[in-house]
Amino acid sequence: MENKQPVIQIKNLCKSYRRGSQIIPVLENINLEIAQCEFLALMGPSGSGKSTLLNLIAGIDKADSGIINVAGTDINSLSETELAGWRAGHVGFIFQFYNLIPVLTAYENVELPLLLTGLSRKQRRAHVETALKIVNLSDRMDHYPGQLSGGQQQRVAIARAIVTDPAIVVADEPTGDLDRVSAEEVLELMERLVNELCKTIIMVTHDPRAAKKAHVIRHLDKGVLNATPQAYF
């Protein structure tokens, strides 16, 4: 693990929110390195800033100060438009409530990120079928989200997250809305993504069982990252 190059480097990161005239600090002086093919779990109580940190790493929010270097790019310096393009090519997203488009089939949901690429319809089809095969849902590609169980929907969301072959996958409470069996399936799938496809996964979770699947667990409390990583491998 120590030999691997860090794919994400965060230095002196600060983030605060403004509520009226009040400025509420959320993250204070965060320093963090995440290696390639690492599965990192971010834990902490509600309001500790873990989702905010995940959003900053994923480029869907902007830090007040500090550096977030992802695969050689300081994403905090990118404009909104540049960030949108960067996210499309580098990051896959898994949400707690799956966030699939309900009027699109599993196939169409997974295909969505590929519409921003220059791939032909045939190439897109090949990518989507591969992604759905990885999550073991090839037989459900024509089903709508409403026709799938929670676990299956989350697997479709994982397929959507990996279909563009991003280096990083961020997951915000991916098992938070699932029963134990489905949660286990999803976590095993995420482990496979790291071990077999060398994806770097950053997962926010409250669930200690889910966190145990990660290589490293970091705790956030009141916007401050704990000093020592807790390794599980």
Place this chain on the structure above:
Amino acid sequence: MQLLKLIFKNAFRHRLRTFLTITGISIAILAFGLLRTVVNAWYAGVEASAANRLVSRNAISLVFPLPLSYKEKIRQIEGVTNVSYGNWFGGVYIDEKNFFANFAVEPKSYLELYPEFILPQDQKAILLRDRKGFAAGRKLVEKYKWKLGDTVVLKGTIFPGTWDFVLRGVYKGRDKSIDETQFFFHWDYLNESLKKSFPMRADQVGFYLIGIKNPNVAADVSEAVDRTFKNSLAETLTETEKAFQMSFISMSEAIVVAIQLVSFVVIIIIMAVMANTMAMSARERIAEYAVLKTLGFGGTYITALIFGESLFISSAGCIIGIILTFPAAKIFGDAMSQFFPIFNVSWNTVYLDVAASVVVGGASAIIPAYRAVSIRIAEGLRRIG
């Protein structure tokens, strides 16, 4: 392609809401189209006016007559090609509710001045020979199921008595803008009767119709006619046929303006309904828009989704509304034919319908699209669950 598919699927996500909105827009477009057609019908006489025809009447009021002797003097004025004359007869057919325009005219010159009234040559020849003969428009004849040779009796109101006429000709309009509900007969028939019953009213006409060489001389000829009869017992007021028709419209201009205002109010109301529908739809999908932005889709795509859905719904309503306008206008026009002899849905009305639906669809999407595009992704994602 995927964008269009998503727009279509989004539009029918809440089928009842979409159905009700499309129904509302259809009814609004139908109402708008009918009201515009009523306004057009009001101006139908003006629209059908020819630029090379003048109308001369008594300068005091239309109800005062002019001497028949003016005809030859008018004919001699430079620029005049033809002169006809007539009276508003105001006869009643069986019952007062059977209203239609009926005139006593000099038929030969009248038909020469109105080539848009197409009368078969054989019927025209018989009409000109028979002093009790009359010609009527196709719609009027069909309405009362008259046949050539039938005797039609009108009760005089301005000219008392019972007047018998024989149908000798049925004219058709050259196009849809021509009134096919007129009834006209020989002025001589009226005048001869008046000579016997009311000699003081004989040899008097209600108006002169003057044909001119070209529209450019209208002002000069009008002025020349009025100058000719200045300081006489019956001074004239001569104007173009269009201005003459407009003088009738101007009497009821307030009603026309009110109808026009109502037609636009209908569109504003439906715009509010449509804006509410789009605001609800966009608010429900804020999280989805945030997801799309997360995946890398830009504001343009999301704007296109919202505008596309809004325009799709308004266009669907517009198409249904336009399709319904034609049969509705036919039914309305038939029922109100005595007031609106020409009641046709014009292409301008259809274009206005389309423009109204585009404005409604576009305007309704502005605020939802702005909100969806400007909301921060993290904030949008928090709207989940």
